[in-house]
Amino acid sequence: MALDLLNPLLARSIKRGRLTIVTPDGRARAHGSGEGGPLVTVKLHDPRLLAAIPLAPELRAGEAYMDGTLTVEEGTLRDFLAVFGMNRQSFRADSTQRYFRTLYKKARRFQQANSPLRSRTNVAHHYDLSNDLYRLFLDRGLNYSCGYWPSEDMSLEDAQTAKLRHIAAKLRLFDGARVLDIGCGWGSMAMLLGEAGCNVVGVTLSKEQKALADERIAKRGLQDRVEIRIQDYREVEGPFDRIVSVGMFEHVGVPQYDAFFGKIRGLLTDDGVALVHSIGRKGGPSATDAWTRKYIFPGGYSPALSETLAAVERSGLWVTDVEVWRMHYAHTLKRWGERFEANRDKAQAMFDERFCRMWEFYLAASEMAFRHGSHMNFQLQLTREVDALPLSRDYMGEAEAALATL
Template sequence: MRFLPHLLKRFIEKGRLVVIDAGGSYQSFGTGRDGPEVTIRFADAKLERELFFNPELVAAEAYMDGRLTFEGGSGVYDFLYLFSINRKGLGSHPVQQGLRRAWRGLRRWHQSNPLGRAASNAQSHYDHPPDFYRLWLDSRMIYSCAYFPTPDASLEEAQEAKLRHIAAKLKLEPGMKVAEIGSGWGALAIYLAERGVHVTAINVATEQLAESRKRAEAAGVADRITFFERDYRELTGSFDRVVSVGMMEHVGVNHFDEYFATVKRLLGPGGFAMIHAIGRMSPPGTTAPFIRKYIFPGGYVPAMSEVFSSLERVGLWAADCEILRLHYYWTIRNWRLNFEAKRPEVVAMMGERFARMWEFYLVAVELGFLHGSNMVYQLLLANERDAVPVIRDYIVDEERALAKLA
């Protein structure tokens, strides 16, 4: 090996990485302290050079293709855990710094989501067969951050608590009109409709909408939910409440003002919105190349400065902001463990390469919420300063009342 050691000597400070090259030679990097010991093997000599120039993308692709394998009990989790606790060292290498600057310069192009392309980007992720997602999500198939009353709560309990927490913040009254931007498999729309409101739910993922309609019928609330296959910019009408969960991550930095202007336009007099999305506590950045290429094309997790700057430009009141710091780590940990337990079924349904890709994705994102800068925020937004109750106690009061009805 000629290229990679220059990077790995700077990179691996905690734990130890043992690399077996294509010729069978061993090299070790790191102290072995404060982290796992991971042994990887390269199937060919080209991989070392490729990893040096684009480690985040190439490591994932090499694992997916079987060119990078683990030995001695090591696995994807240990490998990415080692990466996550040493990631500051990766950014200190001059070549990596140059590549990151170049990648950042392309971020607006990477995140371009005009009408049409936005739907195509979303469908590439969400239009896998519902039976695949059913293997590892909760029974409602909620694919967004849960709300854990305690870290050891079950995924079912935490997702129920999330629905209750959102409904409480919305302070619903029977007969209200609610717009949901990005409706997933319909769990939130169904939950809200069961509380006596009418929901107009939009989504661009055809498979999700078909499943949502079936679930609404089974729950007996199909007459109170209207599902549309529609981009958020195409939604019209006036609503008492607007809610959007796990959607803003797909908007892209070029379109934040369009997104919030849509929310502003949809709110009727005295109405307000609840936005739940992933953010970062660090300054503005980019989407990791593996995530952008294989998982969420067009996606971007915004810095809070970008979110609030857009709100200022659009002219919406930020009436409340709650930061969920560890809840998504606990959520994805549950998903990953469920996925691991069902991995043979995933392989039978989707193939080995897909299973490896998804495994890499779940582990990487889980650790991003443990060691990285990611978190989840919930905003309450309004056109009028007093549309949202001025004392936050109402949220707890509403949650308790909803819990009694469960």
């Protein structure tokens, strides 16, 4: 009989909702009262999972779902992951889970040693899969970062447009400003800045992103204002009046934080302004789970504000504004998941069933990290000089309203 470490762990940890485990021999064991959360039943088709999952929960559960050796019989995948998210603190209190988290934290500097060569490899792993894949679930502007949801009933397109305007408003743009977009993706932010009268250089390490961004820029007639390069941020030469980075800082890695913020300071003019938008975490420094590192974002990490701001302080930059978005990415990821599900047959034709199950797990698990976990987004506005910006935030709202007329 297989060693069962899973059911004892669940018995100690499930306080909200109910999770029933059906083992390969057909026996079922329920955990939790069912109050305050979803009712979920999963079937394990491989007895080894009873010992494997507790030793590496995200990695082994994710792989089992991808391989079809873990199937959801009652409820949905989102419900299954929600139960774990809702009971996150109980799981984290388990001594075995604490032990492995400690090991992951000790290894994170090696895991995130993102040299220029390694960064290119990491980017190709995820962002060069296929532009057509991302068209299946992103908004029309192909914004692959958190939308801004002042109202939950907004469309995904409106939320992403609101995000771009909200960020641009913090840059205090002026006509002819030279702007650097670090991690420009498919070019939506760069194009908005170009239409606002700026001269923009966008850098990415993804060949797929650059090719499509160039096409989009040409269709908008912005070739004279917006240039997209395949270039590492460490290789860029300035100066720039404004620097923006949306959803790229997660790929920098802790060992490179000092170099990243030092580079921003070195590229800015004396009265320059930078805005960094990133996923973050509410608690202190941690590590990326093994499944995400292996299958989705090798070298990636969602930082704590404490370790981020410490690096900013060492760079000599001023932190002139900090904003935290709590549930915005949960709303964004839910919409992405719905769109991917609606186009799942197309994704399967591009890749295969295992890939589709991996992508479903990625989107659902990410949503739960924001909905029930400690993940959030933060925006840091940075300057070289103390007097580079007005003393109040009024100009941000005024600029945001003006950008809506473009």
